[in-house]
Amino acid sequence: xxxxxxxxxxxxxxxxxxxxxxxxxxxxxxxxxxxxxxxxxxxxxxxxxxxxxxxxxxxxxxxxxxxxxxxxxxxxxxxxxxxxxxxxxxxxxxxxxxxxxxxxxxxxxxxxxxxxxxxxxxxxxxxxxxxxxxxxxxxxxxxx
Amino acid sequence: xxxxxxxxxxxxxxxxxxxxxxxxxxxxxxxxxxxxxxxxxxxxxxxxxxxxxxxxxxxxxxxxxxxxxxxxxxxxxxxxxxxxxxxxxxxxxxxxxxxxxxxxxxxxxxxxxxxxxxxxxxxxxxxxxxxxxxxxxxxxxxxxxxxxxxxxxxxxxxxxxxxxxxxxxxxxxxxxxxxxxxxxxxxxxxxxxxxxxxxxxxxxxxxxxxxxxxxxxxxxxxxxxxxxxxxxxxxxxxxxxxxxxxxxxxxxxxxxxxxxxxxxxxxxxxxxxxxxxxxxxxxxxxxxxxxxxxxxxxxxxxxxxxxxxxxxxxxxxxxxxxxxxxxxxxxxxxxxxxxxxxxxxxxxxxxxxxxxxxxxxxxxxxxxxxxxxxxxxxxxxxxxxxxxxxxxxxxxxxxxxxxxxxxxxxxxxxxxxxxxxxxxxxxxxxxxxxxxx
Numbered sequence: 001x002x003x004x005x006x007x008x009x010x011x012x013x014x015x016x017x018x019x020x021x022x023x024x025x026x027x028x029x030x031x032x033x034x035x036x037x038x039x040x041x042x043x044x045x046x047x048x049x050x051x052x053x054x055x056x057x058x059x060x061x062x063x064x065x066x067x068x069x070x071x072x073x074x075x076x077x078x079x080x081x082x083x084x085x086x087x088x089x090x091x092x093x094x095x096x097x098x099x100x101x102x103x104x105x106x107x108x109x110x111x112x113x114x115x116x117x118x119x120x121x122x123x124x125x126x127x128x129x130x131x132x133x134x135x136x137x138x139x140x141x142x143x144x
Numbered sequence: 145x146x147x148x149x150x151x152x153x154x155x156x157x158x159x160x161x162x163x164x165x166x167x168x169x170x171x172x173x174x175x176x177x178x179x180x181x182x183x184x185x186x187x188x189x190x191x192x193x194x195x196x197x198x199x200x201x202x203x204x205x206x207x208x209x210x211x212x213x214x215x216x217x218x219x220x221x222x223x224x225x226x227x228x229x230x231x232x233x234x235x236x237x238x239x240x241x242x243x244x245x246x247x248x249x250x251x252x253x254x255x256x257x258x259x260x261x262x263x264x265x266x267x268x269x270x271x272x273x274x275x276x277x278x279x280x281x282x283x284x285x286x287x288x289x290x291x292x293x294x295x296x297x298x299x300x301x302x303x304x305x306x307x308x309x310x311x312x313x314x315x316x317x318x319x320x321x322x323x324x325x326x327x328x329x330x331x332x333x334x335x336x337x338x339x340x341x342x343x344x345x346x347x348x349x350x351x352x353x354x355x356x357x358x359x360x361x362x363x364x365x366x367x368x369x370x371x372x373x374x375x376x377x378x379x380x381x382x383x384x385x386x387x388x389x390x391x392x393x394x395x396x397x398x399x400x401x402x403x404x405x406x407x408x409x410x411x412x413x414x415x416x417x418x419x420x421x422x423x424x425x426x427x428x429x430x431x432x433x434x435x436x437x438x439x440x441x442x443x444x445x446x447x448x449x450x451x452x453x454x455x456x457x458x459x460x461x462x463x464x465x466x467x468x469x470x471x472x473x474x475x476x477x478x479x480x481x482x483x484x485x486x487x488x489x490x491x492x493x494x495x496x497x498x499x500x501x502x503x504x505x506x507x508x509x510x511x512x513x514x515x516x517x518x519x520x521x522x523x524x525x526x527x528x529x530x531x532x533x534x535x536x537x538x539x540x541x542x543x544x545x546x547x548x549x550x551x552x553x554x555x556x557x558x559x560x561x562x563x564x565x566x567x568x569x570x571x572x573x574x575x576x577x578x579x580x581x
Contacts, residue, residue, distance in 0.1 A: 007531035010561065044536070046531055063563050064561055065526050067526060
């Protein structure tokens, strides 16, 4: 299944990230994974959070522009070459990775990675067929 | 440099005010008759105002005539105000309009000759003659700056170097190698050239430069002294607009105390921009011009939107022609950036036409070093947001390209967070101009 990611547009102003994360803290939104894509003028903060609806509302109330996107979460063996194996099955089938980032937490045996790919449905099939574990909401719930 | 030598057409440049009055009256009456006969749009405007050609007998009657505005030019786009048959038109120029549509002006052979003649007066006023080497670094093309200066420089028999704008290194090399004595460009570009020369170790003493004919954008007296001291030249302020002719409608003389309007060919007026009432000499108001002798594209009481005043006293240089004060503002929201006319509405129409951005924008004009910069801040809407940076950058690029194709000017596009651009209850504030006035 697909995971909801929240993307927030933020200008490169100092203190912006601190303000947003503080708000999440106050509303009980837990951040499980995050990445920032930045340019000289702005950045896009991408988040996987415990409760996306609350997070999105919070961001909008604060006056920022946010958007929800479906992304794939996978769990891979926490060993050398673990990530390479998952990525190569996708590239073999012509699926390109738009961006990816790892979870802030991981278990001893497994690492967890968020992928944004060119074709979600196709990628899910390929990953499942290759025996790569796709994260579900339930998996994520266990991380709290 | 004796002032005696600085006349191209001393008889006409120094007509007595009485002679000038009679000449203007005769020419105005003939102009109105001609325009009434040849241009249906003007005929209708005059009917609306209840005025007929026979009502115009002298300069004082000019107040009976209707004004012409940029809006009239837009409504008659492209050739509706031409007063000569297209067979007789031999050149057109165009300048930007307020909503993307250009303003087109046409010239007959006589018009081009008149323009050359008036530009010749301007160049001669700087002390230049046929021994001069005139480098024309105004852009050549639809913009009147390049070709206008070019024909004037040729008219005085100078060596005319049509470098056009850009390629600063080559401009400097040509100045050195060809022995340029007169430079024509925007004042901000003159400063940029001075700066580049300093960096390259080229000293003013290495050049033969004596004078600069600078215009096409507003500039301050402090900019003038800076240019004069850095390039070691005399900097002259030239004024013009394509609707009236192009550069050379007026220029300041060696006294640098106002720009002489060539009144034997143009009647300048100052009006109250709100009521349209004529204002007396030495009073600030909107500058209005009537072209007396142009054939292809004559205009009656054209509202320039430039704020200035007129001084009718005889000048120390000997000329009797009225002097207009350096324009000190606009009665509309037009900006002049690197010599290019920019209306905020042009930028707004680009954004609205694209249909994917918010209509909330802010134009920030600044001067970095010597060059004007323009930044357009656009609020990012939820529809524009993508989780992928390249899609947002794509959008920025598309906005930039569309704006550049309309304005002819590269602008920096900055996407900003929604609701960060100030909302106002009345007229929206769209421009922050940080350049010193």
